[in-house]
Amino acid sequence: MLKRVKEALSKTRQRWREGLGTLLRGRKAIDVDLLEPLEEILLSADLGARMVQRLISGLRDRLGRHERSDPSRLNDFLKSELLAFLKKIESPLKASGPVPFVVMMVGVNGVGKTTTIGKLAMKFNKEGRSVMLVAGDTFRAAAIEQLGIWGQRVGCPVIKHQSGSDPSAVIFDGLSAAKARKSEVVIVDTAGRMHTKFNLMEELKKMKRVMDKALPGSPHETLLVLDATTGQNAVSQAKQFHEAIGVTGVVLTKLDGTAKGGVVVAVAEELGIPVKLVGVGEGLDDLEDFSAEDFVEGLLGE
Numbered sequence: 001m002l003k004r005v006k007e008a009l010s011k012t013r014q015r016w017r018e019g020l021g022t023l024l025r026g027r028k029a030i031d032v033d034l035l036e037p038l039e040e041i042l043l044s045a046d047l048g049a050r051m052v053q054r055l056i057s058g059l060r061d062r063l064g065r066h067e068r069s070d071p072s073r074l075n076d077f078l079k080s081e082l083l084a085f086l087k088k089i090e091s092p093l094k095a096s097g098p099v100p101f102v103v104m105m106v107g108v109n110g111v112g113k114t115t116t117i118g119k120l121a122m123k124f125n126k127e128g129r130s131v132m133l134v135a136g137d138t139f140r141a142a143a144i145e146q147l148g149i150w151g152q153r154v155g156c157p158v159i160k161h162q163s164g165s166d167p168s169a170v171i172f173d174g175l176s177a178a179k180a181r182k183s184e185v186v187i188v189d190t191a192g193r194m195h196t197k198f199n200l201m202e203e204l205k206k207m208k209r210v211m212d213k214a215l216p217g218s219p220h221e222t223l224l225v226l227d228a229t230t231g232q233n234a235v236s237q238a239k240q241f242h243e244a245i246g247v248t249g250v251v252l253t254k255l256d257g258t259a260k261g262g263v264v265v266a267v268a269e270e271l272g273i274p275v276k277l278v279g280v281g282e283g284l285d286d287l288e289d290f291s292a293e294d295f296v297e298g299l300l301g302e
């Protein structure tokens, strides 16, 4: 598991190590004049301005107290600070308690919602739990088809209506069917939408109301899918979705092949939303529980 996330974050880590190496070359001690270039490097890993400020001021305090540790300790300090912070937002997806347990997936277009649903269905299926998928992205016929294919691969039922129909209607039917069949986990797909489009955000609110009507208390998790390659824009997406419908967790996809993996730290810092899952590829098994340790190792490790 550590290997997958570490591999996925290798570009971010490589950039960090190169920057740090250049910065510390020939240094005997950490001095205040290091703080500014260090800040630059941390910002380029997309940890977000606030997190970077927090780390830099922590270092400044230490230097002020004349804790002039040798440069090789710098990375350890940053790692332990980051770890302490990320531990607070580490929260694996349990999907236990209510039956059916309903998970709603939201996010902008192309971030990996449908793919994550397929992976998640596989994960639950492997745990021996019955899963049902609901094709709440009725916007395009291709989206309904795509979910159907994932359902076939995993071997779980997919509840769908025709494209162009009201997403709330298929969601109501889906949850009713799940209740009747005693499905353990229901995962609801939704159409991608720009976080800045008022009407589309209102539509999400309606879907949530309909879920609560069909199965009081649901959805039990509202997961926002964020594409790690988008960098800091993910933070404004998270803010808007959270304000509109109350996100309970984040899924960070496409961590493989990006040097912007630090963005999850920025999202957590701004909003305090737990990070549940991490996508590390396009395959069925390319989904991991978020682990603070692995993440910090991946970002700042050897």
Ligand SMILES: Nc1nc2c(ncn2[C@@H]2O[C@H](COP(=O)(O)OP(=O)(O)O)[C@@H](O)[C@H]2O)c(=O)[nH]1
Binding pocket: 107, 108, 109, 110, 111, 112, 113, 114, 115, 116, 192, 225, 253, 254, 255, 256, 257, 278, 279, 280, 281, 282, 286
């Ligand atoms: N490399 C990589 N690609 C991913 C990951 N998750 C999704 N994708 C790809 O992103 C594209 C969009 O995914 P899709 O699930 O259709 O996004 P949606 O519009 O949010 O439903 C597809 O080509 C997926 O294969 C991931 O973790 N890593």
Ligand SMILES: [Mg+2]
Binding pocket: 113, 114, 115, 137, 143, 190, 192
């Ligand atoms: Mg989709």
